[in-house]
Amino acid sequence: MFVKALAVNHAATAELVALCDVNPVRLNAHNRLLASLGAAPAATYPVESFGAMLDKESVDVVLVTSVDRTHDDYIVGALEAGRDVISEKPMTIDARRCRRILNAVARTGRHVTVTFNYRYNPVHEAVRRLLAAGEIGEIGSVHFEWQLDLRHGADYFRRWHREKANSGGLMVHKSSHHFDLVNWWLGARPVEVFGMGRLFFYGEQGARHGYDRGYSRAHGDPAAVDDPFALHLAGRPRLRELYLDAESEDGYLRDRNVFAPGVTIEDDMAVLVRYDTGATMTYHLSAYSPWEGYRVMFNGSRGRLELEVVESDHVDLAAAGEVKGDRAATRDRALLSDPSGSASVSSGSAALHGVEAASERGWVKLSVRPFWAPPYDVDVPGYTREGHGGADARMTDTIFGGSTEPDPLGRGATARDGALSLLTGLAANESFDTGRPVRVADVLDIP
Secondary structure, X not given: OHHHHHHHHOOOOOOOOEEEEOOHHHHXXXXXXXXXXXXXXXXXXEHHHHHHHHHHOOOOEEEEOOOHHHHHHHHHHXXXXXXXXXXXXXXXXXXXXXXXXXXXXXXXXOOEEEOOHHHHOHXXXXXXXHHHOOOOOOEEEEEEEEEEEOOHHHHOOOOXXXXXXXXXXXXXXXXXXXXXXXHHHHOOOEEEEEEEEEOOOOOOHXXXXXXOOOOOEOOOOHHHOOOOOOOOOOXXXXXXXXXXXXXXXXXXXXXXXXXXXXXXXXXXEEEEEEEOOOOEEEEEEEEEEOOEEEEEEEEEOOEEEEEEEEEEOOOOHHHOXXXXXXXXXXXXXXXXXXXXXXXEEEEOEOOEXXXXXXXXXEEEEEEEEEOOXXXXXXXXXXXXXXXXXXXXXXXXXXXXXXXXXXOOOOOOEEHHHHHHHHHHHHHHHHHHHHOOOEEHHHHXXXX
């Protein structure tokens, strides 16, 4: 996403000058991608030469997309070298690393942007406007549930994310998106969190549920051939060149069995949050759902706002082993009319065409239920199934396009926003371990 946005979509206002990675095979793969896009190759550097690269290539801004636990090293290194930073979410994975980043921002006076693309989703912008306008009055409570389906959810258990030491668990890696949205929607920050989480479905629990085929990784193992939970890298050119062909350099396996031992993150999490406004939130994340999407409901002093986003109403078995990003980039989409008045989407797949096209459906429905009046639906122009509801393109247009337009919704996220997004997840992780409510300020105190 970022490579194409820099090298092609915003070539008039931004330039991709260098790539830095632990794996030279992946560096070469990205330069082949640039060539296929008609763009010039970028200079390549090993991580040991990160600092030298900044000076030699006259870098203005460093874009950090590495494994989550390493974000702080590159963010702080860039800030101290006098560069600004754009960081993927989560900004980092724990309180110690977060303090390190915030201290570096204060010390250097440089700027960090955290790429919370969900803020740029037209549906989420509409929610922000409605709440800010007082459409349902003062917010008393929020109920938020997020469902990761058996395709998308499973993928976190194949990769480095499966180890909490790398990702902070889904409460940090995934839910920081959601917690940032609630902070942004409410104009609030969490003050107390209680949570319960466990590994229920993936990891070694898979044997109990009857899903484990007993292999370690999918490539080359006959037991994985027809496993709907297996990712087959050899048949996907882009994934093959980025991972399978690169294994000899660093030993990283992208196609682990999701039920193999070694998973240290949770897949089922329930959280109760109290905010400084007095509002509360009940939140639930499931990573083994039959459908993909989310529902969020706001209860206010003048009514209720309800948002339902169904990205896929089920997982087509023929497309179960795909990767969400790979699939979203290539599938056909048609926006249809839904009898309820909400947007409805039918999607095919890179691997499925014609009569074999995926049968999955999706829709978006945003409704307001005022007191003493009939409910009404809110139209949301600009929503698309492309790139997180159109958010990716809107965000990169803003970040790389040189826009000087005002941002009345405050979509741009700073290092402080990145830190605030971590608070709920970090406190939830501690609550999982202790079984007690956790004061957020005891975990990470952000003035």
